[in-house]
Amino acid sequence: MPFTNSFIFGADPAGQPVSQSLRLANRHGLVAGATGTGKTVTLQRLAELFSDAGVAVFAADIKGDLCGLGAAGNPQGKIAERVASMPWLNYQAKAYPVTLWDIHGQSGHPLRTTLSEMGPLLLSNLLELTDSQQAALYAAFQVADREGLLLLDLKDLKALLNHLKDHPEALGEDRALFTGGSAQALLRRLATLEQQGAEALFGEPALQLEDLLHPDTDGRGRIHLLDASRLVHEAPKVYATFLLWLLAELFEQLPERGDADKPVLALFFDEAHLLFSGTPKALQERLEQVVRLIRSKGVGVYFVTQSPSDLPDDVLAQLGLRIQHGLRAFTAKEQKSLRAVADGFRPNPAIDTLAVLTELGIGEALVGTLEEKGTPAMVQRVAIAPPQSRIGALSPAERGDLMRQSPLVGRYDKPIDRESAYEILLARTMSGQASDKTEAASDKPGGGLGEMAGDFLGGLAGQAMKTAMRQAANQLGRQLVRGLMGSLLGSSKRR
Structure with missing residues (x-):
């Protein structure tokens, strides 16, 4: 299918489309705004644009309604009015190729990695270690x-x-x-x-990055959605650490691409402040470095949060696209933050950026794009174009249909528990216990019975008896470890 070399966010007050070159989409971006101003719908629109261009998408579904990408839209009311005001949009209600993921494996494919792949730095952050x-x-x-x-x-x-x-x-x-x-x-x-x-989260089969990058059969990029509606509230550190791991893995594994016509993957990090809140300095510096360098691997990172101040200055300085929805400023501190947001855009003589920030309606935003040479364009007031997929959540039945139709059915759904540190160390413990039992038995009166029987039977029967004793000791030892020592060596339940 033909892909355009730019994507259109929406229209300026004169009704003219506002867009950015697709080849600059790996320069990262920010979608910010107060609660209820339309950030999720904007994220949905961006995910559609990337998918139509053949770019894979990975995003966290924080509120559970981003999965509407998997169903065709049905614009009504104000949404229908906005569609009618953008005749150049060529609106076509359609569903997008969506793959659902869930760390717990309930509302999507199980999403796992291994401790060895995560490494001690990220694991230390997850455990909040001294x-x-x-x-x-x-x-x-x-x-x-x-x-x-x-x-x-x-x-x-x-x-x-x-x-x-x-x-x-x-x-x-x-x-x-x-x-x-x-x-x-x-x-x-x-x-x-x-x-x-x-x-x-930890175990096998672990996520393979190539499964995220594989396009759909019609050439569109697949949109991978992590159901984080529970995770972000019950275990926010787990959510943030997984996203940091994914970013690091992409940086380590993807080859250099240089200047390409389009990125290979767009990552959307919703509730982006969680990535930096309480993060050790060493890890934050590593994250800032990865964000700076990963664009050469063809990955665009898009942070979604309430205020740009949620991100470190070194990260903000690297962002190309800025979509700023309305903000509220009731206190002196909030007004100071508002001025900082306004100063982050390239001024436009036709717009009072500071005043417009508090006037924006739902679905409106101040947008700063990049010009063809990569320099910031003047800020514009933009009405965001409605997504062509459904605005709202899927029903449980619809989610089930998406999972059954997924090209990854059966690939991750059944856990694998191969031999690893637990089994190896357990075998060592059992071997040591069996040796101790054998030595203790040989020190007791009559303990040399095995050797006497070996001499009497020419050695063969004695060896068989030792083998049987060892097997019995191993079996008894396993039962003891699973019953009494399970809390010491880890849960014996095999997932």
Whole structure:
């Protein structure tokens, strides 16, 4: 299908379309505004524009209504009036190719990653660790790398922490970084994480980035929506850390593309303030670096939040597209912030930017785009074009239909629990227990019965008896660990 080389956000007061070149869409952007001013509908419109251009989209569905992208629109009332006022829009009500995701696997495909892929820096942020606890976690990850212990899910990490607590010699030179107190603190933080339902995030099959980038059969980019309606309220740190991981993975895995006609992926980070709230300085600096460099990989990052002040200045300075919906200013602090927002646009002699910010109606915005040379264009007052998909949520039945029609059906739905740190360390524990039992039995009167039987039967029967004893000890040991020691080595439940 033919794709245009620009996308149109809406119309200026004269009714003329306002657009930006698609090749500049990897310069990132911001959609901001007070609650109820139309940010979600603007996000929906942008997702459609990217999809029509063949660009994949990943967005978080915070309120549960962005999934309306999967159904055709039915404009009525003021929406129909706005469509009629934009004859150049060529409005066609249609559904878009949507893939639904849910960390808990209830309203979309399960979305997982592994602890090894996330790494200790992001995991420390997720667990909100102190410096000493973070050092202990880094030491544990180094042991896992050195000994080839895969850390796939939380039970793997718990097993490793307990193993190092009981066998500190395995830490080598890092032994001083890992104390019993730090191990207990890490285990408590992991227990809290499980109570928040974050256990479902870690495991296999883990998300494969190529599944996000694969286009639909008609050439449109697929729109991937993470159902975060519960997650952002119950476990906001999990939500933010996952998005940071996704951004980091894209930066690490995607090849350099240079100046291309269009990006390969547009990422929309709703409730963007959560990405930076309470983030350690080292991680924030890393995030700012990734945002600056990832555009060369063909990824456009779009932050959605209430106020631009929710983002660090170093991030704001890198944004090309700015869509600012209405703001309210009732206090002196809010008025100061309002002036800062107005000063962030290139002035337009025809617009009093500061005054317009408080006058904008629902679905209106001040828009700052980039000119063809990449320089900021003058700010314009824009009526945002309505999306061609449904404005509003899908019903549970409609969501079910989308999941059944998904090209990823069966790929992520069934969890896999392959051999990893938990199983390897459990086997070591059982082997040690079996050896201890055998040695203890040989020290007792009559304990040499196996050797006597071996001599009597030429050695063959004695070896068979030892094997049987070892198997029995292993079986008994597994039952003991699963029953009595499960809390120490991690949950024995196999997902």
